Amino acid sequence: MGLKVPYVTSYLTEHCAEDDYVSLAGYEAKGGYRAAKKALGMAPQEVINLVKESGLQGRGGAGFSTGMKWSFMPQDSDRPKYLVCNADESEPGSFKDRLLLERTPHKMLEGILIAAWATGAEKTFIYVRGEYAFPADVVQRAIDEAYEKGILGPRCMGKSFAHDVVLMRGAGAYICGEETGLLESLEGKKGQPRKKPPFPAQYGAFGMPSTVNNVETFCHVPHIVDQGADWFRGFGTEKSPGTTLFGVSGHVVRPGLYELPLGTPLDEIIFEHAGGIPGGRKVKGVIPGGMSMPVLPAGQLDVPMANEYLRERQSMLGTGGIMVMDETTCMVRASCIITYFFRDESCGQCTQCREGTGWLNKIVNRLERGAGSEKDIDILVDVAGKMEGQTICAFADAAAWPVQGMIRHFRGDFEEHVRQQKCPFSGSFEL
Ligand SMILES: Cc1cc2nc3c(=O)[nH]c(=O)nc-3n(C[C@H](O)[C@H](O)[C@H](O)COP(=O)(O)O)c2cc1C
Ligand code: SF4
Structure with missing residues (x-):
């Protein structure tokens, strides 16, 4: 069926347009699960250090260091530890996780398995937004395949390490994307965020130590383990390494998803990749990171798309959902x-x-x-x-x-x- 939207790819989405990449066999044929095998041969702390060194920042909106977050999980606790994959993608203007769920489900599972090994988590809950019925089916099929082939289950990839993955669907509330609202919903309660502290690493899903990461965050992890922190730092800016998926919508010729290095100038994304404004009209304002991020005026579109630069303009990267409004917009x-x-x-x-x-x-x-x-x-x-x-x-x-x-x-x-x-x-x- 292939990919129908305009797109630019890099490592994260390289094989997204190939239909067989969705299957375990197709994923493995392209080197899939090589990184998990490598990680399971490393000490958990080594994996955490590697992710820290890579500088990977969470792609769910707040941009917190992923390696640092993993290191908050208690090492000496005998309570069960959990991971939560945030696939709620409820931010208006954001549609990147959907592509990853539909087209690279095994990459996400591989990232999850590596994170589980690093943090000692015994179970992962994948929380998929209610409206994503099709992506949820794709992910469930991938989970089933991973169990059948012994990648997940009591002896992951033949190692004496057990990990289970459970998929749960939300019911369409934006606030269930906020990590503690999500945890409440996961537990079958009203999706109302919790007071913090305690943070999820101390008191997370079902009261157990938990780490919540976004779908895209997990998807970067196998590449970091496979190719190293220096390789990852070869993309993006010094403070914001790697690529990300920019979802461009609104008044542009080619709305779509563009995987580009963090720090790519906003005007390059709009005018070169997304084809500029239709009908020869002028741009008026652009929301750079999903609807909750402050708008930038036409004169500020030279900003590199990374938090350290966007903050100087009183905005933020958020989820990289770029919403373009032309001069006809009130x-x-x-x-x-x-x-x-x-x-x-x-x-x-x-x-x-x-x-x-x-x-x-x-x-x-x-x-x-x-x-x-x-x-x-x-x-x-x-x-x-x-x-x-x-x-x-x-x-x-x-x-x-x-x-x-x-x-x-x-x-x-x-x-x-x-x-x-x-x-x-x-x-x-x-x-
Ligand atoms: C109102 C609100 C909505 C949010 N929605 C999402 C969401 O849909 N998906 C997501 O990954 N993170 C969302 N977040 C951020 C999460 O709370 C959390 O920071 C994130 O899942 C952590 O993953 P990361 O470190 O990999 O970015 C939201 C935060 C807030 C305050
Ligand atoms: S917890 Fe407070 S700030 Fe957060 S959505 Fe509910 S009312 Fe708003």
Whole structure:
């Protein structure tokens, strides 16, 4: 069937377009599970050190060091230890994990097996978002094959090491992508994030020490073990090594997934790889890392796509979901959509988040209708500022940042709605 979307590949997605790569035989024919074999011959601490040296940062949004996270797992505990693979991919604008789940399920399982060996975990829970029915089936088939061939089970690859993998599907809540909301949901409870500390390494799935990593993070691991930390550091920037999958959507000629080194300039991704803006129109703003990351204006697209550079522009890499908006876009209307999403998805535990997301949406809607005032714009800034850093999880920050970014760079759009008492963008897309 092959891959239908435009794409650029590197090591992570090299064989993604080949149908037989999904099967265990096809994966092994391309060197699959070679790295797991190598890792299982190393001391667990050696594997952790290698991943630390590689500088791999988690690809689930926060960009935390993977090797460091693995080292937080207690070594001397006799309680069972677990891994959790976060395949919730609920961030609007993000669709990279889907490709990996559908086209490279064994690479993810190989990364999981290596992480299990390194951390001493006896079981992995793969939590797949509810809407990903097809990817979940593909992964389940890969798990079954791995059991049949003795890669998983009581003696993984013939070693005296047991590891089980269980797949679970979510039910479509954004907050179940947040790692402790995910853990609650995994345990059959409401997906409401936990207060931290304790962190998952102390108190994770079913109260046991656990490590949560994103699908893409696991997929980089076999390459690091196979080719070494220096090889991995040959891609990307000094602080952000490796490639990542940029998912480009919105007003571009070729929306799709592009595997490129971290640090690739945003304008190169949009104009060279994704073909630029259709119809000769100009770009207006770009959300660089999934909907919760603050927008950048057209003048700042020379930024290298790595956290150390994006932070200087008051944004972040997030999940690498690049959403491009051209000059016909009404940024107030875009803010309506964004705030509506967050209002709907707040789990409601924290007052600042539950009330704040509602007020942001209400005020932005008022401005969009032409019923708002100049003071409303200042209230938006004030409410967003009061939501930041105050809550149980980072959802409230993720809801506040996009609004702050929109007003920081496109205050003119908000003021024009007040001045004209209507939306001045008749050509903009409908809600
Ligand atoms: C509101 C919210 C939603 C999140 N959604 C996801 C998600 O869908 N997938 C994911 O991998 N991480 C998501 N995360 C990040 C996870 O909490 C966690 O940091 C990540 O899974 C760790 O994996 P990594 O270290 O490999 O990046 C989300 C975080 C927040 C605050
Ligand atoms: S910040 Fe929002 S989503 Fe996170 S725990 Fe509080 S209410 Fe729930």
